[in-house]
Amino acid sequence: MSPLQICLLLSSLLFCIGLVGVLSRGSAILVLLGVELMLNAANINFIAFWRYGPNPDAGTGIVFVLFSIAAAAAEAAVGFALVIAVYRHQRNIRLQEANRLKG
Template sequence: MPDLSQYDVGLSHYLLLSAMVFCIGLVGVLVRKNTIVILMCIELMLNAVNITFVAFSRYQGNNDGSIIVFFVMAIAAAEAAVGLALIVAIFKRFKEVNIRFFEHLKG
């Protein structure tokens, strides 16, 4: 019977998972051109941060991290609502939601 204790789940596993999800979301924000998908990838990144908060709050044994997760969820929902309203406005103007139509903000 091989020793499996090195595969036991600890704090670092949760943090690594969170880092990976965050980086996948970051790649999505940078690479995708569809504005709706970019918003979805931002939600992914916020979720990764939530995993970190909950893991730290569990391993520290206090509830402060969970409260921050509540705030992050509220702000994520607000951000999604405003972002989607902006996308609706953009679509009415340009008939597309491709981000390359808004590059004159790039400077």
């Protein structure tokens, strides 16, 4: 098995762990953390293809990962602000109960 395949396996398994977390956990914080894991899995793929791709000196993979990390930071800031706003309305962060449009 080539190192590239190991990297891709790592990233797909990490993605699936994040997916299972998002689908099966009820806490909004854990769902957001699962989304972060999936983003990280995508970044691992970018770096793996940059490292073993045909044109590594272009550096596009690295640049893309930098942008992706910045987007993840923005997502985390807004996401956890939403979690706090939800908590203020219903005094818990269980997503099943956050089903009202009216605050």
